[in-house]
Amino acid sequence: MTSVVLSIGTELTRGEIANTNATWLCEELTLIGHEVTEAAVVPDDRADIKGSLTRLAAAHSVIVSTGGLGPTTDDITSECVAAVLGVPLECHAPSLEAIRVRMAKFGRTVTPSNAKQADFPRGATILPNPNGTAPGFAVSIGHCRAFFMPGVPSEMKPMFANHVAPDLRTLVTGGAYQVRLRTFGMPESAVNDRLAGIEAAHGVTIGYRAHFPEIEVKVLARAHTGAEAKRISMAAAEEVKSRLGDVVYGEGSVDFAESVGTLFRERSLTLAIAESCTGGLVAQLVTDHPGASEFFRGGIVAYDDSVKTAVLGVPPALVTTRGAVSTEVARAMAEGARRALGVDVALAVTGLAGPGGATTAKAIGDVHLAVATADGTTDRQLSFPGSRSQVRFLAAYAGLSLVRRVVLHGHGGDQ
Amino acid sequence: MTSVVLSIGTELTRGEIANTNATWLCEELTLIGHEVTEAAVVPDDRADIKGSLTRLAAAHSVIVSTGGLGPTTDDITSECVAAVLGVPLECHAPSLEAIRVRMAKFGRTVTPSNAKQADFPRGATILPNPNGTAPGFAVSIGHCRAFFMPGVPSEMKPMFANHVAPDLRTLVTGGAYQVRLRTFGMPESAVNDRLAGIEAAHGVTIGYRAHFPEIEVKVLARAHTGAEAKRISMAAAEEVKSRLGDVVYGEGSVDFAESVGTLFRERSLTLAIAESCTGGLVAQLVTDHPGASEFFRGGIVAYDDSVKTAVLGVPPALVTTRGAVSTEVARAMAEGARRALGVDVALAVTGLAGPGGATTAKAIGDVHLAVATADGTTDRQLSFPGSRSQVRFLAAYAGLSLVRRVVLHGHGGDQ
Numbered sequence: 001m002t003s004v005v006l007s008i009g010t011e012l013t014r015g016e017i018a019n020t021n022a023t024w025l026c027e028e029l030t031l032i033g034h035e036v037t038e039a040a041v042v043p044d045d046r047a048d049i050k051g052s053l054t055r056l057a058a059a060h061s062v063i064v065s066t067g068g069l070g071p072t073t074d075d076i077t078s079e080c081v082a083a084v085l086g087v088p089l090e091c092h093a094p095s096l097e098a099i100r101v102r103m104a105k106f107g108r109t110v111t112p113s114n115a116k117q118a119d120f121p122r123g124a125t126i127l128p129n130p131n132g133t134a135p136g137f138a139v140s141i142g143h144c145r146a147f148f149m150p151g152v153p154s155e156m157k158p159m160f161a162n163h164v165a166p167d168l169r170t171l172v173t174g175g176a177y178q179v180r181l182r183t184f185g186m187p188e189s190a191v192n193d194r195l196a197g198i199e200a201a202h203g204v205t206i207g208y209r210a211h212f213p214e215i216e217v218k219v220l221a222r223a224h225t226g227a228e229a230k231r232i233s234m235a236a237a238e239e240v241k242s243r244l245g246d247v248v249y250g251e252g253s254v255d256f257a258e259s260v261g262t263l264f265r266e267r268s269l270t271l272a273i274a275e276s277c278t279g280g281l282v283a284q285l286v287t288d289h290p291g292a293s294e295f296f297r298g299g300i301v302a303y304d305d306s307v308k309t310a311v312l313g314v315p316p317a318l319v320t321t322r323g324a325v326s327t328e329v330a331r332a333m334a335e336g337a338r339r340a341l342g343v344d345v346a347l348a349v350t351g352l353a354g355p356g357g358a359t360t361a362k363a364i365g366d367v368h369l370a371v372a373t374a375d376g377t378t379d380r381q382l383s384f385p386g387s388r389s390q391v392r393f394l395a396a397y398a399g400l401s402l403v404r405r406v407v408l409h410g411h412g413g414d415q
Numbered sequence: 416m417t418s419v420v421l422s423i424g425t426e427l428t429r430g431e432i433a434n435t436n437a438t439w440l441c442e443e444l445t446l447i448g449h450e451v452t453e454a455a456v457v458p459d460d461r462a463d464i465k466g467s468l469t470r471l472a473a474a475h476s477v478i479v480s481t482g483g484l485g486p487t488t489d490d491i492t493s494e495c496v497a498a499v500l501g502v503p504l505e506c507h508a509p510s511l512e513a514i515r516v517r518m519a520k521f522g523r524t525v526t527p528s529n530a531k532q533a534d535f536p537r538g539a540t541i542l543p544n545p546n547g548t549a550p551g552f553a554v555s556i557g558h559c560r561a562f563f564m565p566g567v568p569s570e571m572k573p574m575f576a577n578h579v580a581p582d583l584r585t586l587v588t589g590g591a592y593q594v595r596l597r598t599f600g601m602p603e604s605a606v607n608d609r610l611a612g613i614e615a616a617h618g619v620t621i622g623y624r625a626h627f628p629e630i631e632v633k634v635l636a637r638a639h640t641g642a643e644a645k646r647i648s649m650a651a652a653e654e655v656k657s658r659l660g661d662v663v664y665g666e667g668s669v670d671f672a673e674s675v676g677t678l679f680r681e682r683s684l685t686l687a688i689a690e691s692c693t694g695g696l697v698a699q700l701v702t703d704h705p706g707a708s709e710f711f712r713g714g715i716v717a718y719d720d721s722v723k724t725a726v727l728g729v730p731p732a733l734v735t736t737r738g739a740v741s742t743e744v745a746r747a748m749a750e751g752a753r754r755a756l757g758v759d760v761a762l763a764v765t766g767l768a769g770p771g772g773a774t775t776a777k778a779i780g781d782v783h784l785a786v787a788t789a790d791g792t793t794d795r796q797l798s799f800p801g802s803r804s805q806v807r808f809l810a811a812y813a814g815l816s817l818v819r820r821v822v823l824h825g826h827g828g829d830q
Contacts, residue, residue, distance in 0.1 A: 013451040015442025016622045016633070019434060022456070027430025036428040037463050041437070041454035048452050055470075207431045218431070273695075273716070279702025280688075280695035283716040287694025290770050290803060292718070298726070299716035301688070301698040307713035307756060311726065341722060355705050388705060 001061045001171070003034040006052060008067035008077055009151060010043040021066045021156060032165060033172040033222060034062065044068060049080040057084075057141035062171065064164065067151035069134040071113040077148055081139060082121035089119040092126055095135050102133055127163040131155040136163070145171070175226025179237035181217040182250040182259075184397055188215050194243050202236035212390070213397050214256055217244075249404075257285035260400050263407055264295035269344040271403070273299035274312055274337035275396075276324065277351040277367065282396045297341045302333065302350075312336035325350050325362050327370070327379050334372035345407065346372045349399045353391045367395040371406045378402065378411045416476040416586070418449040421467060423482035423492055424566060425458040436481045436568060440575070447580060448587040448637060449477065459483060464495040472499075472556035477586065479579065482566035484549040486528040492563055496554060497536035504534040507541055510550050517548055542578040546570045551578070560586070590641025594652035596632040597665040597674075599812055603630050609658050617651035627805070628812050629671055632659075664819070672700035675815050678822055679710035684759040686818070688714035689727055689752035690811075691739065692766040692782065697811045712756045717748065717765075727751035740765050740777050742785070742794050749787035760822065761787045764814045768806045782810040786821045793817065793826045 005025045011017050022039045029036050040056065042048040049068070056063050068077030082089050096118035100110050117134045120126060127136035127147070132155040138147045147164045149156045183191060188208055195217070199206050207218040217240055221233035241248050250259045264271055273282045283299035286292055302308040305324050309316045314332040322328040333348035351367030358364050363383065370379040380402055384394040420440045426432050437454045444451050455471065457463040464483070471478050483492030497504050511533035515525050532549045535541060542551035542562070547570040553562045562579045564571045598606060603623055610632070614621050622633040632655060636648035656663050665674045679686055688697045698714035701707055717723040720739050724731045728751040729744055737743040748763035766782030773779050778798065785794040795817055799809040 011622065012438075013441055013454055014445045014622065015438045015440065015451075016624055018438045019454075023427075023430045023433045025430070026428055030429045036430075037458055037460065038467075039428055039434075039456035043452055045452065052453075207426070207429065209431055278699075279707065279711075280698025280714055280716065281702075283695025283718075284693075284699045287696075287716075287718060288804065288807075292694065293772075296694075297719040298722035299695055299714075299718070300726070301695065301702075301714035301716070303698075303702060303708060303714070304712040304756075310757075311713070311715075311755065340726065341719075342725075357708075389703065392703075 002037040003029050003062040003064065004056050004060045005029070005036060005039040006056060006063055006065040007041045008044065008049060008065060010074070012041045013043040021151060021153060024157070025064055025160065028160065028165065029064065029168065031176055031178055032168050033174060033176040034168060044074040044076060046076060046080055049077065050084055053080065053084045053141065057144035057146065060144055062168065063144055063146040065146065065148045066156055069117065069136065069148065069150045071117055078120055081148065084141060085121050085139060087122040090122050092118050092120050095126060099133050127159055129155055129159055131158060174222060174224045175229045176220065176222045177226060177229040177233040178218055178220045179233050180252055181219070181237060181240060181248050182254060183215050183217060183244060183247045184213065184249055184256050185401060186244070186247045191215060191217065191244065195240055198236055198239055202232060202239070204233060204236040213393050256397060257400055258289045260404050261286060261289055261292060261295060263404060265291065267407065269295060269407065270297050271295050272297050272337045272341035272343040272346045274302055274333040274346060274348040275299065276302050276349060277353040278349050278392050278396045279303060281392055282347065282349060282399055285396055285400070297343050300337055308333060312340060323361065325352055325366055325368060327368050327381060330368035330370040331377050331379050334370035334377055338372045344373060345403060347399050347403050349395055351395050353388045355388055365391050367398065369399050369402050371402050373406065376411045378406050417452040418444050418477040418479065419471050419475045420444070420451060420454040421471060421478055421480040422456045423459065423464060423480060425489070427456045428458040436566060436571060439572070440479055443575065443580065444479065444583070446591055446593055447583050448589060448591040449583060459489040459491060461491060461495055464492065465499055468495065468499045468556065472559035472561065475559055477583065478559055478561040480561065480563045481571055484532065484551065484563065484565045486532055493535055496563065499556060500536050500554060502537040505537050507533050507535050510541060514548050542574055544570055544574055546573060589637060589639045590644045591635065591637045592641060592644040592648040593633055593635045594648050595667055596634070596652060596655060596663050597669060597671070598630050598632060598659060598662045599628065599664055599671050600816060601659070601662045606630060606632065606659065610655060613651055613654055617647060617654070619648060619651040628808050671812060672815055673704045675819050676701060676704055676707060676710060678819060680706065682822065684710060684822065685712050686710055687712050687752045687756035687758040687761045689717055689748040689761060689763040690714065691717050691764060692768040693764050693807050693811045694718060696807055697762065697764060697814055700811055700815070712758050715752055723748060727755060738776060740767055740781055740783060742783050742796060745783035745785040746792050746794050749785035749792055753787045759788060760818060762814050762818050764810055766810050768803045770803055780806050782813065784814050784817050786817050788821065791826045793821050
């Protein structure tokens, strides 16, 4: 029993848009316990669509398809499915009425192009779409169960969750469960080495997904029941956590800056940022999440040295003698930001992101960090490889990581 | 004569990583003038790979494949190609030597797993890989020309450009040319309406790619010669530009913040940012590009009102009477930033990104902008739909857009 994801659209075969739907559906099907042995993409072409449907239906038990359900003339999925089944298209009155109501809300009437979206192959099961005009549908092509959904992700994902996934779960025996652990601070190959043997010992599959510079570790278990799969997955995840230690900062979809924010909110601390080479990136990461105003006071993007001295109060002589990219200036920036913005904790980041600016004393990728609190200041000197954008992200994450360690372990307790 | 992109890897059919290679290759093949009528993804499984190769080689003239050339036991592409061709695998001595030299550089010796990467189907043409250990190869399967490359994008892309694309160009008659225009400030559907008729009049294909909140307009022409395709594409692009006016801000891969930076550098102006709801995003966008230090002095992330008053000098009474999200505060922030950082042009952004914080006086998505120069201050009030992240991006772009208009047209000349 194998499954296939079929994406329909010339914009995909021309490479005009990324096929994020297929990646998302492959992961969802895998999590439900289906084995996806093919993902196919075809253009909006009758022969290609009909040919693929016939071939895939003969070879697989399940087809999950997206695209080609829109109102324009190149949206021909329903017509092709009907042709493959040898049945006519028929208007589904409740769907037409739903389209009419939706159009009326925007002050528009139903055109023939819109009405076409209520035509389905005779005998199809309609999959409602509360988030758009085009409903989806399901049919059986021989022994294959086939689902057709719109290509707009915000319409497709809820339709899949509410009307496709429940059906797909009845087709698999046993269950699957996945724990997602979020890590930062160790390269993927090192994480991989550190976790050697866990797959075999626990009977799980460990996967990695990089959201640079974070790495997500996914621990997937399959078993006779969902409960058993959950038990196995969670036991293996515990071993992953104990082997990786502090590198694991959270679970699920929480990101690193969010986890630092949660720490500040739990402890009722306030934060300020003084940043140079990261140019606003640290503040942006921190404020990307709702509730940042509870702990984040503000930031100073001290890109030019004049801002370091005028706004943050870094002594001009320090910049001249030590250089803007130095431990001393990083410490003065953090202490200055803490004073100027009146916060509990201030982070400073100064460095050289490149591609220009290297000297004999400092190389591209050199970064100095400092975290100031009422108890003192901790500094750190690091050097990152990669492009300008990579150095900036690594510096921003390393800065937040130092903040986290100082808050958790105090000055000197963070090694 | 049709082409297909084949991606090999269980990490893809499980949805663990996005298939960016397929999107990139589909676009490259289209640009060369090939018609891609299928993109297929299969797992690291002998039956699936061999079955796909046999089927695709019978149906298409060209297969461009990635993945399955690594050193581990689940990398079986070469072996499957050899089986489909009915030929043995043979060691390619120069490739083995290149692997040995590469490993030696890292102080390692060649293991049997590494050596396997120098084994190719008898008769294959080797595609050198200066960026990694696994070379690629090309074979003919019946009448189909098939290319196999590693899945690592930084290795695959130069290999395609240097060793696959030249071959593929000889297979097409005629040429193709594409102009990419970058736009900001008009929704995709409105851009689409504005460009109605250009495709038919010029014989081009117009495609869109959204990099939220920017929209790229791609004007593709095919003709008997590359020169003719270029002429047609550029003529159509001129009409696109004249219909869209100021909405088109650049060509190629330049992004919006970069185009604003270029303007500042050309005019030797300096810039500072004072931002509240965007929380560092505007400064981050501006400093994302090399050379920002030539014009960008710095930014103040005035997230908390105390920073607006203490650092930017906004009168506390103004915040109390007008509210932090108001025209008056935006103007005072811009003028304060201009003074504090000593720049020619200062932008202020204050607004409500949500999801919390709405009052009877201000709704989520309300944003006030101001741009201050020596000649005066221009303000603008806007309201954006969408999530917190979308509001922040739209506000940041709208702010940079106002800066661009004030620099280009002066105060009052920007409507």
